[in-house]
Amino acid sequence: MNKALPYIVFSLLMLPMLSCSQDIDFPSSPLQISYExxxxxxxxPWSFLFLPDGSMLVTEKTGELYHVxxxxxxxxxxxxxxxxxxxxxxxxxxxELHPNYEENGWIYLSYGFSTNNQKGGNTTVARARxxxxxxxxxxxxxxASPVSRKGQHWGGRLEFDTEGFLYISVGDRGARDENxxxxxxxxxxxxxxxxxxxxxxxxPFVGQASAVSSIFSYGHRNPQGLALQKSxxxxxxxxxxxxxxxxxxxxxxxxxxxxxxxTYGRNYSGTIxxxxxxxxxxxxxxxxxxxxxxxxxxxxxxxxIYPEWQGSVLIGxxxxxxxxxxxxxxxxxxxxxxxxxxxGRVRTVRQGPDGYIYASVEGKGLFKLIPEVR
Numbered sequence: 521m522n523k524a525l526p527y528i529v530f531s532l533l534m535l536p537m538l539s540c541s542q543d544i545d546f547p548s549s550p551l552q553i554s555y556e557x558x559x560x561x562x563x564x565p566w567s568f569l570f571l572p573d574g575s576m577l578v579t580e581k582t583g584e585l586y587h588v589x590x591x592x593x594x595x596x597x598x599x600x601x602x603x604x605x606x607x608x609x610x611x612x613x614x615x616e617l618h619p620n621y622e623e624n625g626w627i628y629l630s631y632g633f634s635t636n637n638q639k640g641g642n643t644t645v646a647r648a649r650x651x652x653x654x655x656x657x658x659x660x661x662x663x664a665s666p667v668s669r670k671g672q673h674w675g676g677r678l679e680f681d682t683e684g685f686l687y688i689s690v691g692d693r694g695a696r697d698e699n700x701x702x703x704x705x706x707x708x709x710x711x712x713x714x715x716x717x718x719x720x721x722x723x724p725f726v727g728q729a730s731a732v733s734s735i736f737s738y739g740h741r742n743p744q745g746l747a748l749q750k751s752x753x754x755x756x757x758x759x760x761x762x763x764x765x766x767x768x769x770x771x772x773x774x775x776x777x778x779x780x781x782x783t784y785g786r787n788y789s790g791t792i793x794x795x796x797x798x799x800x801x802x803x804x805x806x807x808x809x810x811x812x813x814x815x816x817x818x819x820x821x822x823x824x825i826y827p828e829w830q831g832s833v834l835i836g837x838x839x840x841x842x843x844x845x846x847x848x849x850x851x852x853x854x855x856x857x858x859x860x861x862x863x864g865r866v867r868t869v870r871q872g873p874d875g876y877i878y879a880s881v882e883g884k885g886l887f888k889l890i891p892e893v894r
Contacts, residue, residue: 551828552892553860558878560885561593562586566676567614567817567868568880572622574873577650578886579629581611587653588886600648600655605634605641608671614868616678616686618647618715625649626715628686630676633663640667642706643674643690647715661717662688662734664706670694672742673707673760679746682753685712685720687771688734689757691742696780700739703731708779710743710757710771712736724774739777739802745818745835746771754851756806758815758835761785762793766812767805768835770851778802784810807846807853814839817868823875826891834859834877836866843869843879843889860889 564581568588571577576588583604584597604612610632618626626647634641645662648655673691680686692699692708700708703725711734712723725731745758755771765785769777782796784805798804809815817836821829835844841864847855864881872878877889 551826551859554890554892555860555863555879555887556890557884558591558886558888559588559593562880562885564611564882565867565880565886566612568870568878568886569615569617570870570873571617572873576886577615577627578880579612579615581613582606583612583631585612585629585655594653596653598650598653598655600658601629601631602633602646602658605632607632607641607669608674610641610643610671610674610676613643613674613676614678616680619680619684627655628678630678630688632674633660635667640669642667642693643676643688645678645686645688645717659717662711662713664690664711666705666707668693668695668707675740675743677744677746677757679748679755680715681748681755682750684715686715687712687736687746687755689740689743689746689759691744691759692740692779696741700741700779701776701781703728703735703738706732706734708738708740709735710737710740710746712773736773737771737775737777739775739779739781741779744816747818747820747833749820749833749848750822751820751831756818756820756833758818760814761808761812763788763790764810764812766809766815768807768815768833768846768853769803769805776802777805784808785812806848806851807856812839813837813844815844817866817870817879819869819871819877821871821877823871823877825875826877834869836869836879838865838867838882841865863887 566579566581568578578586587594612631614630616628632641633644642664646660648658672694675689675691677689688711719733726733743757743759758768762785765783815835842858842861846853864884868880
């Protein structure tokens with residue numbers, strides 16, 4: 521047998537993966553973006569947010585929460601966190617402020633929890649208040665189940681909508697054939713709860729036998745981006761595909777987003793997962809990537825500091841070390857481009873209260889995006 525034959529066959533299998541996913545213009549931005557460091561004393565800053573006083577809270581995936589004031593990191597982690605289950609892609613993940621934070625002081629955190637016998641863990645969400653460098657009134661308001669000892673696909677993103685509902689993404693936990701297409705578990709889903717963890721009575725599967733009542737949408741692989749488009753009130757999410765097939769979706773109540781029954785991706789070996797890319801009753805993405813960019817974090821831009829980007833969504837790329845900008849018309853991506861290339865593995869992108877865009881980057885820290893007209 522020709523020793524080159526397996527390589528040739530593999531290469532032929534992968535040819536579809538090497539082309540662009542969709543025929544959309546890839547224009548050059550009118551803005552030249554540079555970036556300046558805010559603080560580089562972080563290893564894996566999974567997420568961050570701004571407090572009303574302009575200071576920042578930053579999560580380290582390894583389980584520490586830090587306070588950064590005027591760019592200076594308090595070396596002492598904030599006290600009051602529980603033990604964090606750190607495994608694979610899981611650990612201390614996202615942060616979100618209550619929409620009425622200045623009145624009630626609630627901070628929301630997603631992280632990996634484990635059972636007492638350490639047989640596995642899953643994504644959980646808690647809320648707490650910050651007082652004297654300590655989290656107080658700490659209470660768990662959501663726990664995904666079942667637990668798993670696998671390290672992949674925790675999801676972990678948090679986002680509030682305009683009505684005060686909290687959305688939580690949970691990945692399929694590496695069990696694609698068991699979890700995403702069934703409603704009797706939390707995995708491979710986006711959930712919706714009230715700010716105190718109670719279940720909205722109008723959630724799509726409330727009252728359905730065996731269904732987890734917090735489920736809002738299902739058929740997801742690993743959603744690591746959630747962002748509210750304030751101009752429309754739409755909730756958008758992106759998720760990791762396998763080898764190809766990353767998706768950008770508008771999330772609606774009760775919808776099935778198809779994984780793993782339909783996908784534009786393949787197994788990491790290059791073999792086929794399914795021949796189907798669409799099926800009745802399953803949603804098509806607004807956009808998909810082939811090859812994968814490994815999307816993580818996202819934010820919509822409405823700042824006057826970047827007038828050419830208003831209405832766009834920015835998405836971090838873990839795989840290719842850049843930020844991806846998508847121009848949206850309704851629910852359709854009409855143009856896209858790479859911006860801020862070679863910045864590193866971007867975990868979170870946020871528009872700050874000062875109108876500037878900020879990013880957290882693995883192994884590098886926190887950065888501010890500075891626009892310059894070409």
